[in-house]
Amino acid sequence: MKTLAIETSCDDTSLGIIDFDGQSFSVDSLLAYSQIDDHQRYWGVVPELASRLHFDKIIEVLQSIGLDKIKGVDFISVTTHPWLPGSLVVGKTVASLLSSYFAKPLVHVNHIYWHIFSLLLERNISDIQFPLAVLTASGWHNDIYIINNSEFRIQNSEWIERKEFGGYKIAKVGYTLDDAAGECFDKVSRMLGGPYPGGQRIAEKALQWHANSDVEFKRIFLSKEGFEFSFSWMKSQVSFLLKKLVEGWEYVIPEQLICDIAYEFQEAVVEVMAKKLVKAGIAFDAKTLWLAWGVSCNDRLREYLNEYWGRKERREEGRKRRKLRPMKKVYSTDNAAMIGVAGIVQYINEKWIINNE
Numbered sequence: 001m002k003t004l005a006i007e008t009s010c011d012d013t014s015l016g017i018i019d020f021d022g023q024s025f026s027v028d029s030l031l032a033y034s035q036i037d038d039h040q041r042y043w044g045v046v047p048e049l050a051s052r053l054h055f056d057k058i059i060e061v062l063q064s065i066g067l068d069k070i071k072g073v074d075f076i077s078v079t080t081h082p083w084l085p086g087s088l089v090v091g092k093t094v095a096s097l098l099s100s101y102f103a104k105p106l107v108h109v110n111h112i113y114w115h116i117f118s119l120l121l122e123r124n125i126s127d128i129q130f131p132l133a134v135l136t137a138s139g140w141h142n143d144i145y146i147i148n149n150s151e152f153r154i155q156n157s158e159w160i161e162r163k164e165f166g167g168y169k170i171a172k173v174g175y176t177l178d179d180a181a182g183e184c185f186d187k188v189s190r191m192l193g194g195p196y197p198g199g200q201r202i203a204e205k206a207l208q209w210h211a212n213s214d215v216e217f218k219r220i221f222l223s224k225e226g227f228e229f230s231f232s233w234m235k236s237q238v239s240f241l242l243k244k245l246v247e248g249w250e251y252v253i254p255e256q257l258i259c260d261i262a263y264e265f266q267e268a269v270v271e272v273m274a275k276k277l278v279k280a281g282i283a284f285d286a287k288t289l290w291l292a293w294g295v296s297c298n299d300r301l302r303e304y305l306n307e308y309w310g311r312k313e314r315r316e317e318g319r320k321r322r323k324l325r326p327m328k329k330v331y332s333t334d335n336a337a338m339i340g341v342a343g344i345v346q347y348i349n350e351k352w353i354i355n356n357e
Contacts, residue, residue, distance in 0.1 A: 044196060133288070
């Protein structure tokens with residue numbers, strides 16, 4: 001089974017060809033044009049600019065893959081929702097034209113689900129132990145999902161929404177009430193004089209921290225029972241601290257203070273996300289904990305999750321051992337490889353094919 005995958009939901013024009021041999025998914029081709037440099041001057045993605053850049057670049061990327069390879073696919077997968085409407089239209093239009101021209105079926109893919117199912121990429125499906133507790137963390141979303149390949153043992157009151165996708169059961173049990181973690185990383189980076197996107201800069205500066213009693217942020221856990229997130233107060237804490245400490249230095253932030261704030265901010269965000277995910281894993285007896293989307297690239301999040309999960313396992317004697325399988329960084333961001341995985345899962349299990357009219 002082979003699909004051409006097209007992803008234009010935000011700021012990456014990505015196309016690829018993904019193979020499935022019945023046990024694992026592999027990448028035949030994967031090309032992309034990244035718009036990060038184009039949006040940096042605006043400190044974030046500008047929707048109108050994003051759609052115009054997709055329009056300008058998608059044929060060039062498509063030609064780099066080659067029409068001969070496209071002729072050999074079984075069907076075409078494309079992101080259709082949710083995200084930036086103007087950007088999505090570009091991908092959907094090209095996918096529809098290719099589908100008609102080559103007489104290939106067309107599968108519409110949900111952007112959020114393909115981030116979740118990216119865990120299947122380059123792994124043997126039979127090795128993945130269900131149920132899964134999945135944390136999706138990006139600049140737009142912070143959610144916790146429980147995924148199973150059989151029926152749920154979850155009370156209706158415990159899920160926010162429930163879907164069936166390609167033979168898998170998906171229950172959303174937690175979400176962000178305001179800002180997502182990725183957005184906070186970007187905005188705190190800007191407060192500290194850094195670039196967009198800010199996750200990598202925050203992580204790099206955090207490695208140079210020194211113990212500083214003046215820099216301490218409250219962890220926002222909300223309730224002990226729920227799995228919801230709230231990170232808007234994290235940005236406010238950084239802003240208030242800077243106003244308090246930097247006033248005497250004429251608004252020039254000393255380099256060491258930048259590092260100390262970056263470390264404490266990252267620790268506060270990472271601790272909340274890791275503990276919420278572990279709590280969900282225990283509550284729903286998950287065999288695997290998983291991180292998805294851009295913030296999963298953060299090394300400290302993966303490290304903290306490993307440490308905290310290990311401590312919980314030692315205290316939870318008698319419970320079945322659970323495994324953590326971190327996602328490869330290359331598949332954490334928006335790319336067509338994950339669209340292809342989700343498209344194949346749908347095509348095989350549900351036959352969710354959108355026929356051209």
